[in-house]
Amino acid sequence: MNVTLRQLRVFTAVYRTRSITRAAGELGITQSAASLLIQQLEAQLGVKLFDRSTRSVQPTLAADEAFAAAERMLSDAQGLSRRMRDLAQARAGRVAFLASAGTASALLPMVLAKFRASHPDIEIDMRDVAADDLVPRLSATDAEFAIGSVEGEFADITVETLTSGRLSAIGRRTADFAARRSLTWDELAQWPTIAMRSETRIRMQIDQALSAQGKRLDPTYEVTLINTALAMTAQGLGLAILPATMLPADQFPTLIARPLVRPALTRPVSLLQRQGRTLSPAAQAFVATARTVLAGRTTPPSG
Amino acid sequence: MNVTLRQLRVFTAVYRTRSITRAAGELGITQSAASLLIQQLEAQLGVKLFDRSTRSVQPTLAADEAFAAAERMLSDAQGLSRRMRDLAQARAGRVAFLASAGTASALLPMVLAKFRASHPDIEIDMRDVAADDLVPRLSATDAEFAIGSVEGEFADITVETLTSGRLSAIGRRTADFAARRSLTWDELAQWPTIAMRSETRIRMQIDQALSAQGKRLDPTYEVTLINTALAMTAQGLGLAILPATMLPADQFPTLIARPLVRPALTRPVSLLQRQGRTLSPAAQAFVATARTVLAGRTTPPSG
DNA sequence: TCAATTCATGAGCTTTCCCTATGAATGTCA
DNA sequence: TGACATTCATAGGGAAAGCTCATGAATTGA
Structure with missing residues (x-):
């Protein structure tokens, strides 16, 4: 398997909110799904992204770096969608x-x-x-x-x-x-x-x-x-x-x-x-x- | 559903090779899977990306634009993976x-x-x-x-x-x-x-x-x-x-x-x-x- | 006209994904 | 200190998806 945008979406949400539960709420998925996605991403990248206990979710230094890249990719994805929608509706092009x-x-x-x-x-x-x-x-x-x-x-x-x-x-x-x-x-x-x-x-x-x-x-x-x-x-x-x-x-x-x-x-x-x-x-x-x-x-x- | 990196991977491969079959071969999936992925992406973006007949697969103008964005995202993804791997192996950081x-x-x-x-x-x-x-x-x-x-x-x-x-x-x-x-x-x-x-x-x-x-x-x-x-x-x-x-x-x-x-x-x-x-x-x-x-x-x- | 190539589609199986439920850990308040 | 609440992790099962195989349709070239 490979890194997915869905994983990155959860990642950035967790990074921002510093909480898996809140991030899950934001994205309309359950806490367990979010938890799983984060674990997958960590496994994929081979890096611990958050130091988590039941009380706190602290991004690691690696997460700080990954966050910037992830945000960029997500905004690229959104930009692509928007641009294509504009093209489709002949509002641009x-x-x-x-x-x-x-x-x-x-x-x-x-x-x-x-x-x-x-x-x-x-x-x-x-x-x-x-x-x-x-x-x-x-x-x-x-x-x-x-x-x-x-x-x-x-x-x-x-x-x-x-x-x-x-x-x-x-x-x-x-x-x-x-x-x-x-x-x-x-x-x-x-x-x-x-x-x-x-x-x-x-x-x-x-x-x-x-x-x-x-x-x-x-x-x-x-x-x-x-x-x-x-x-x-x-x-x-x-x-x-x-x-x-x-x-x-x-x-x-x-x-x-x-x-x-x-x-x-x-x-x-x-x-x-x-x-x-x-x-x-x-x-x-x-x-x-x-x-x-x-x-x-x-x-x-x-x- | 949302755009996925897997779709974009297939898309760029098809765009470059101008063939679904070849792209599928490159990615190690079947031609039908590749065909499906392209159709999904088109549906997602609301734009026709290729004019395809059984004989030719021609990118549309929208595809030309999408290609640049897709390549960027994919290289970002790869860069992220590589960077994280370097961090993990303490070769960077x-x-x-x-x-x-x-x-x-x-x-x-x-x-x-x-x-x-x-x-x-x-x-x-x-x-x-x-x-x-x-x-x-x-x-x-x-x-x-x-x-x-x-x-x-x-x-x-x-x-x-x-x-x-x-x-x-x-x-x-x-x-x-x-x-x-x-x-x-x-x-x-x-x-x-x-x-x-x-x-x-x-x-x-x-x-x-x-x-x-x-x-x-x-x-x-x-x-x-x-x-x-x-x-x-x-x-x-x-x-x-x-x-x-x-x-x-x-x-x-x-x-x-x-x-x-x-x-x-x-x-x-x-x-x-x-x-x-x-x-x-x-x-x-x-x-x-x-x-x-x-x-x-x-x-x-x-x- | 036939063979070959290529894309699309449908059926069926496998894998993945996600939710519910529960457990474990930790902080909080009486 | 002990009960409670909150939060993250994990297990199990059902739904959805993804993929492959098989087949059909269209087109090219011999």
Whole structure:
């Protein structure tokens, strides 16, 4: 047998109270159990810890030394329990995840804000990467999950759609634009347009879908960042071609989105997880927040 | 139930080996026992520690954190065991004890030397105090025992005589002195004498015994320290009146002791211990050394 | 598809653990 | 001084746990 924490618990109690009976009472065990545990510990360590008579229990010098070590171990044990409980309840910890550049800038800020409000002590490590890097990075780094738009299936990675935004024209609430329920891609020609650069995933999806129908987007401006597009749109430079989900209403109150049809394209925002890996409680809480926040933003499939 | 060290041992082994089977083998238990222990620990902490399939055992983030704490506790436990074992075997530790001034200067140095040779890592805290203070200090301080000459009995303190020296005249190996087997107190008048001051315990014992017989010591010199008396004697200033045990033969090779008779007085050197208090292993070792060293110096009761 | 490996689970046995009861020692108070 | 009270140690028995063995399920590699 080996030293046990139970023995140490009794030991420290006896050391402090200088009484086996009192220590036993403190710990909710009988005096005989406490007496036995002390004897075991002494046998284990090969050292007399208390000079005891029926009248007094005096710690030896060895006990003085052992006490410090025992207290440390017990407080370590308690600290471990507490820390794990905090982790379990997502009151502490860290969430490391990946986000595609677009999602990170347009969609996740509000998730982050809400999550931080409810879980102020959790450290957040969001790494924005190119959409193509999501899957390889998720497999290789310590990120627990990834959020972004991906297509296809991947070994060992589960993909779940959190929200899905229809590709829309986003513009100022002007009379002629606001009046429309939707626009066709062809009708876009009437306005100046602001689209993402050809290298971006969003743009590639658009170009591919349009060219399948013999059409083609011919934007007035091309930008790299979603926010740039929105800011330009707010200035009245044109209509931004983006998934509706990418428009933060609170940040750009003057802008509205109108779905583009013929073809109607949707861009999913997915949650990627490594299969067979449990998310940390903190990550689970974050994902839950993301789910609720983003679910409210899903564009209905028809309309 | 609470977290146990056994659980933590299995946990760290699994964490390191990333396999329940291997960890179980390491610890000499069956795979099922290890599996169970891990499940218990998870339940206890409320946290998933490993993502396990039949093929792999992956630590979670919580496990990463727990591992550090667990390792610390286990090494603390091992350190405690080792330290206690060292104490038990008197390979480490501290001996704090009291010694009367005379004993400390004349008798204990050789004990200290021998003890230090056999127990080099034990810290020695010898406090020399007035003989009258031995008992009160022993009760009040953290000294484990005391060595010195005391008379009478004391509550809660056991007294054991380690050696006993007959009061003797100590002088240089001159023809007339060396020829004597013993001297009477009356014969002392033929030589100049060096005695301890009246305030010292030794002197008080002498004066008391002599005056009971209507005699009286009339020393040429009176000193406070035994070593002073011996040094003066070595210079040929006279005969030192001291217990024979107080003469370190190696330090004063020119000096010899001749017992004083009519009356023959002996002065015990005793070991004082608090009743019901175990000596630390280190102290036990020291006392054992003192016993053997001093036993060799006991003046035979007649001669 | 089969064999091999690995983790989880259930049954049963062994060991440990803890409580009750009692004994022994010591201090207290009349 | 003697009865009483308190405290620690120990013995016995029953409950709980811990462990092993056997088996099942899942997954990998030949």
